Amino acid sequence: MKTVKSNLDFVIADFPGGRHDEEKNLHERIPSETRADMLKNCDYFIIIGRSDVPERINDWKKALAEYNLEKRVIAEVISKNPWNTPLVESSYFDEENIFHASVCGLDRENRVKDIVSAFSPAFKDFTEIILSK
Numbered sequence: 001m002k003t004v005k006s007n008l009d010f011v012i013a014d015f016p017g018g019r020h021d022e023e024k025n026l027h028e029r030i031p032s033e034t035r036a037d038m039l040k041n042c043d044y045f046i047i048i049g050r051s052d053v054p055e056r057i058n059d060w061k062k063a064l065a066e067y068n069l070e071k072r073v074i075a076e077v078i079s080k081n082p083w084n085t086p087l088v089e090s091s092y093f094d095e096e097n098i099f100h101a102s103v104c105g106l107d108r109e110n111r112v113k114d115i116v117s118a119f120s121p122a123f124k125d126f127t128e129i130i131l132s133k
Contacts, residue, residue, distance in 0.1 A: 043133075044130070045073045074098060076098065088103050
């Protein structure tokens with residue numbers, strides 16, 4: 001992460017939640033000190049969780065709090081009905097300026113173009129904030 005950050009202006013990293021992949025034991029394969037170093041090198045976090053397991057968002061918040069990184073969360077997105085047509089059901093900024101959204105159709109099988117088209121209007125202000133930081 002340090003090397004990547006030193007060479008690029010903007011880095012997007014996708015960290016697995018882990019529980020959905022218990023067979024691969026991702027968290028056991030990544031030593032806690034490596035995981036801590038990876039997380040500490042992230043400037044911001046967007047937490048995406050499924051509506052049928054809302055506790056996963058809180059699990060990520062607790063994990064980030066272990067490293068005093070909870071203030072770096074800039075968005076929380078709840079994914080519902082991943083196989084439906086892409087759509088943003090709701091979106092807002094809370095009093096701490098954290099972006100919240102409830103979305104449908106966030107599945108790898110849906111075409112990226114369709115997801116981007118459906119999400120762009122609601123995510124416009126959020127995107128501008130990220131790019132201005």
